[in-house]
Amino acid sequence: xxxxxxxxxxxxxxxxxxxxxxxxxxxxxxxxxxxxxxxxxxxxxxxxxxxxxxxxxxxxxxxxxxxxxxxxxxxxxxxxxxxxxxxxxxxxxxxxxxxxxxxxxxxxxxxxxxxxxxxxxxxxxxxxxxxxxxxxxxxxxxxxxxxxxxxxxxxxxxxxxxxxxxxxxxxxxxxxxxxxxxxxxxxxxxxxxxxxxxxxxxxxxxxxxxxxxxxxxxxxxxxxxxxxxxxxxxxxxxxxxxxxxxxxxxxxxxxxxxxxxxxxxxxxxxxxxxxxxx
Amino acid sequence: xxxxxxxxxxxxxxxxxxxxxxxxxxxxxxxxxxxxxxxxxxxxxxxxxxxxxxxxxxxxxxxxxxxxxxxxxxxxxxxxxxxxxxxxxxxxxxxxxxxxxxxxxxxxxxxxxxxxxxxxxxxxxxxxxxxxxxxxxxxxxxxxxxxxxxxxxxxxxxxxxxxxxxxxxxx
Numbered sequence: 001x002x003x004x005x006x007x008x009x010x011x012x013x014x015x016x017x018x019x020x021x022x023x024x025x026x027x028x029x030x031x032x033x034x035x036x037x038x039x040x041x042x043x044x045x046x047x048x049x050x051x052x053x054x055x056x057x058x059x060x061x062x063x064x065x066x067x068x069x070x071x072x073x074x075x076x077x078x079x080x081x082x083x084x085x086x087x088x089x090x091x092x093x094x095x096x097x098x099x100x101x102x103x104x105x106x107x108x109x110x111x112x113x114x115x116x117x118x119x120x121x122x123x124x125x126x127x128x129x130x131x132x133x134x135x136x137x138x139x140x141x142x143x144x145x146x147x148x149x150x151x152x153x154x155x156x157x158x159x160x161x162x163x164x165x166x167x168x169x170x171x172x173x174x175x176x177x178x179x180x181x182x183x184x185x186x187x188x189x190x191x192x193x194x195x196x197x198x199x200x201x202x203x204x205x206x207x208x209x210x211x212x213x214x215x216x217x218x219x220x221x222x223x224x225x226x227x228x229x230x231x232x233x234x235x236x237x238x239x240x241x242x243x244x245x246x247x248x249x250x251x252x253x254x255x256x257x258x259x260x261x262x263x264x265x266x267x268x269x270x271x272x273x274x275x276x277x278x
Numbered sequence: 279x280x281x282x283x284x285x286x287x288x289x290x291x292x293x294x295x296x297x298x299x300x301x302x303x304x305x306x307x308x309x310x311x312x313x314x315x316x317x318x319x320x321x322x323x324x325x326x327x328x329x330x331x332x333x334x335x336x337x338x339x340x341x342x343x344x345x346x347x348x349x350x351x352x353x354x355x356x357x358x359x360x361x362x363x364x365x366x367x368x369x370x371x372x373x374x375x376x377x378x379x380x381x382x383x384x385x386x387x388x389x390x391x392x393x394x395x396x397x398x399x400x401x402x403x404x405x406x407x408x409x410x411x412x413x414x415x416x417x418x419x420x421x422x423x424x425x426x427x428x429x430x431x432x433x434x435x436x437x438x439x440x441x442x443x444x445x446x447x448x449x
Contacts, residue, residue, distance in 0.1 A: 013362065017361070017365075021358050027355075034413055
């Protein structure tokens, strides 16, 4: 103890230096923002670095497991991709008809079977009740012209009673005069490019070249172009005029059609055919 | 004699700190060279001073400077280092028993010894000071340049002051 004391007192300059130096450094670090932040940060950095090295090691050890999970995920994604590329991604397209304040929804569908050579032609599309298709919906072609009505609906498919059918009658107007008529096909002329407009009032003057559009009174929205008058004044045995028109759309090359969902169809039907008590 | 030494050192302390704080604090060449003349007080403390008193005085002087420079602890640490260098240099270069001069000034010790003494003390002080001030090693070139230029400036002024108050009587 005595020796220690003599040792300390002999080298008191050094020990005093250590004491004062430590106090000085402590004051510096404690009271100056930058040295304090540096000291704290560098100690944090040391700790952080150690953890990072540990992480690298851990990652390396986990490599096998990660590899397996990646392979599994890859397989899953591949199967999903396969499902996506084969699915029909056609979606509902909404058109807001501000003129008549009705909302129509257009649903694209692919024609999977078509016939044009029979007296009553029916085609099949690849959308069914799952896609919200119901009997009686109107069908138009993407470019121009009407196609027909939905007849039968199965889960994923539907048949269309096309214009080229003896029961199909569509309400049309002559665009210029707004005169109503009905569009039919196959009145002694089974040309798929021709159709007939009938039941036009007698006083209406029809000209060759007049455009015929849908009237909007039936299932079709108003103003869908149908065809152009090619022959007027075909004689009929009643008090109405009739004319021959060339259709805009070509039933022979039809590949895609739009099914028109009318939001107000049901409401209109109920309104116009009120249930009468029996 | 003893009281005279105390009074002289006290006056020296006031004058040096006054000059340092109110004049030299506002001086500097492009922030590269700033003189710290107040270290002369620690340099010129008498030989017979006890180590603990020397450290305490150096530390207190440093703290006073810190208060004005707003760098708490930096000057105090630098002065502590300088005191250690001073004690070491004196104990190495001089025979403790043969010292009969009152203080290590230029007039008593001669130019050569004093110049080396001042150089070592000032360099150690400035090194600690500037490195504690920047507190990082990334700007080491800039810090060393500031340190070197400030050392030259400080030494120049210290020698100038010493020559001004040179007493021919002693040697």
